[in-house]
Amino acid sequence: xxxxxxxxxxxxxxxxxxxxxxDRPLAAxxxxxxxxxxxxxxxxxxxxxGQRIIIEAGLEQVRANDTNFRFRPSSDFAYLMGTGEPGAxxxxxxxxxxxxxxxxxxxxxxxxxxxFTDRVHGELWVGRHRGVDESALFYGVDDARPIAELPKxxxxxxxxxxxxxxxxxxxxxxxxxxxxxxxxxRKAVEITKRGFExxxxxxxxxxxxxxxEAAFWSRARIEANDVGYLTIAAAGDxxxxxxxxxxxxxxxxxxxxxxxxxxxxxxLYTADVTRTLPISGRFSGEQRAIYELVWEAQRVGxxxxxxxxxxxxxxxxxxxxLTQGLIDLGILxxxxxxxxxxxxxxxKRYTLHNxxxxxxxxxxxxxxxxxxxxxxxxxxxxxxxxxEPGLYFQPDDATVPDxxxxxGVRIEDDIIVTNDAPENLSAxxxxxxxxxxxxxTSLHV
Numbered sequence: 001x002x003x004x005x006x007x008x009x010x011x012x013x014x015x016x017x018x019x020x021x022x023d024r025p026l027a028a029x030x031x032x033x034x035x036x037x038x039x040x041x042x043x044x045x046x047x048x049x050g051q052r053i054i055i056e057a058g059l060e061q062v063r064a065n066d067t068n069f070r071f072r073p074s075s076d077f078a079y080l081m082g083t084g085e086p087g088a089x090x091x092x093x094x095x096x097x098x099x100x101x102x103x104x105x106x107x108x109x110x111x112x113x114x115x116f117t118d119r120v121h122g123e124l125w126v127g128r129h130r131g132v133d134e135s136a137l138f139y140g141v142d143d144a145r146p147i148a149e150l151p152k153x154x155x156x157x158x159x160x161x162x163x164x165x166x167x168x169x170x171x172x173x174x175x176x177x178x179x180x181x182x183x184x185x186r187k188a189v190e191i192t193k194r195g196f197e198x199x200x201x202x203x204x205x206x207x208x209x210x211x212x213e214a215a216f217w218s219r220a221r222i223e224a225n226d227v228g229y230l231t232i233a234a235a236g237d238x239x240x241x242x243x244x245x246x247x248x249x250x251x252x253x254x255x256x257x258x259x260x261x262x263x264x265x266x267x268l269y270t271a272d273v274t275r276t277l278p279i280s281g282r283f284s285g286e287q288r289a290i291y292e293l294v295w296e297a298q299r300v301g302x303x304x305x306x307x308x309x310x311x312x313x314x315x316x317x318x319x320x321x322l323t324q325g326l327i328d329l330g331i332l333x334x335x336x337x338x339x340x341x342x343x344x345x346x347x348k349r350y351t352l353h354n355x356x357x358x359x360x361x362x363x364x365x366x367x368x369x370x371x372x373x374x375x376x377x378x379x380x381x382x383x384x385x386x387x388e389p390g391l392y393f394q395p396d397d398a399t400v401p402d403x404x405x406x407x408g409v410r411i412e413d414d415i416i417v418t419n420d421a422p423e424n425l426s427a428x429x430x431x432x433x434x435x436x437x438x439x440x441t442s443l444h445v
Contacts, residue, residue, distance in 0.1 A: 009117055018111045026130060026138075031082045034140045036180055040080055040173075045092055045099040047169050051161040053092035053099070054154075057084035066119070070226070075361045076170050078268050081139055085129055087147055094158065101141040104150045107132045164368075171368035174360060176382040181360060182416055184269035185384055188224070189414055189425045191263040192271040195219035196429055199233075199259060200443045203279050209233040209247040212259065220263045228270025229363045232260035235279065239408025240392040242352060253280040256287055258408055268361050272386050273426045274412035281440040283433060286403045290391055291433050293325035294409045297389040298431075301355050305415045305422035307381045311374065315354045318389045323347040326391075331400055349399070350391050359384045359414055381419045388412030 031037060044053065057077040060068040073084030081090060085105060092099035108131040109115045109123060116124045123129065136144035145153070177185070195216040202211055212233040220227045230245040238244045239258035251257065257279050262271035276291060278284075283291060301318035323339045326332040326347060332339050339346045358365040358374065365384070366374060379385075390410030393400045411431055416423040430439040 006117070009113060014113050017113075017116050021110055024128065026128065026134060029134070029137055031138055031140065033082055033180060036178070037080060037082055038140060041092070041099075041101060043173055044080065044166075044170060048092070048094075048099075048161040048166070049097050050094045050159065052094060052154075052158045053161045053166055054163070055080060055090040055092075055166070057081075057086065057088035057090075060086045060120075072226075072268070075268070075365075076167065079170065079174060079361055082267070089147065089150055090141070091150075091153070100143065102153070103135055103139055103141045103144040104147045104153075105130070105132060105135050105144060107146040167368045168370060171366040172370070172373050174366050175358065175369060175373065176380060177360060177384050177416070178382070181269060182382075182384065184265050184267045185271065185359065185414060185416075186425050188228070188263050188265045188269055188271035189273065189428065191219065191223045191265075192261065192273050192426070193429050194223070195261060195263055196259065196273070196275060197443055199261075200277060200440055203251070203257065203277065203440065204253065204281065204444065206251055208251060209235050209238070209249045209257075212251075212257065213247045216259070216261045224263045225266045225268065226264050228262040228264035228272065232258065232274075234258040234260075234408065237395040237406035237408065239276070239410075240394050240406065241408075242390075242392065251279055254284070255279050256283075256407065256409065258410055260410065260412065262363060270359070270361075270363050271414055271426065272359055272363050272412060273414060273429060274388055274390075274410045275429060275431065275436065276409045276411060277436065277440065281444065282437060287407060287409075288433060289329065290393075290404065290407050290409050291411075293322065293329075294389050294391055294411055295431060295433065297321040297325070298355075298387055298411045298413070301387040301389060302413065302415055302422055302424060305379060305385065305387065305417055307379055307417055307419055309379050311356065311377050311379055311385075312354070313379075314356050314387055318355045318387070319347060319351070322351055322389060322391065326350060329401075329404070331393075331404070349397075350393060351389065352392065353388075353390065355387050355389045356385045359386055379417050381417050383417040385415055385417070386412050387415055 055077050057073040060071045063069045071086050077084045089104040091102045114122050119125045132144045198215040198219050199212045213231045216231055232245050233247045234244040235249050235251050235257045236255035238249050256276050258276045260274040264270040297318040300321055301314040304314040304317045392408040393404045395406040413424050413426040430436050
């Protein structure tokens, strides 16, 4: 694709650019997790016998005019292929009771004008890619073809699997993590810890939330693919806005910083961790009271992450702790039963969200799963989820004593369901209040 400011290309230049290139294959020839990827594809295939399945990698998304965001393949495509290039399509073609896998992808354009004139696909513009033959080997598919052949292929009269049902099926398959996925989540958490420490070292001298965001993002790009979601670096009463990611506020020593951030590995598995940190290194009395309440709610919530429990059990237990604490602090003035009554739920004024969501290759993983298998389902060994209670006292909330207004606290950890006690992957980041202060001090020596 040419732009309005490109000049015409003479035939002599096209001829000159078409020859004289050395063969330069990419280093990795076979995906390191190919056995695992084959097993995943076979599992999906078994659900849709006799039907064609189409999985799209997706396209680059425009950021502004002719500049795009960095490409990330769709999570379903990445789950089945390990990675992917813009525009690629994975087709499961039914053969008896099984499927042949066909990858449609961009071919090499060396020797063509597009090689050096196409700003979207030209390999001198966007870099060497695998092309058709190398992709077939790397991804371990039965066949690979140029993307231009896809429309003709799909025109054949083969019944197609319902796209929505495919998405639901993959989401429910992804509810249970295998050993590789858990190891990638563990890696993401370990890098996330280092990102938090980069940020904490700035507290006390950084002037804005953007400096905190930049420190964390730098670690994510140095050691991994990116952040798994927009970092929330919320200082002071910005912490009361649950998805605050403008990150343009000032840092003041008397305030707390709510840092909700996660590193996404090259495999695209992401951490999702929140710590609420005193910018000065020490919690005030009011901040400590709210923090300790949230920490206790999280403790009982994590304890409820047990195989066989309802998915909502950690939330139920955490909300009971928060509600009683709000009554003890004089913020809720009704009875416990009235506050917890499903027809009232007065506690939600100060907490808003439930405490858990699935975690994996998406930060809010398995979102297309049916309610009966997710929200109203049962926890099983191998599931990965967060536990993240929070209390948020808006600066203009007249029901809150003045000394608590503008305080927002959330603590979030990444938990694996096992056949025994829950495994807290992110316990490597201190969360008890005295440990948080000691962690801060250790990073400022």
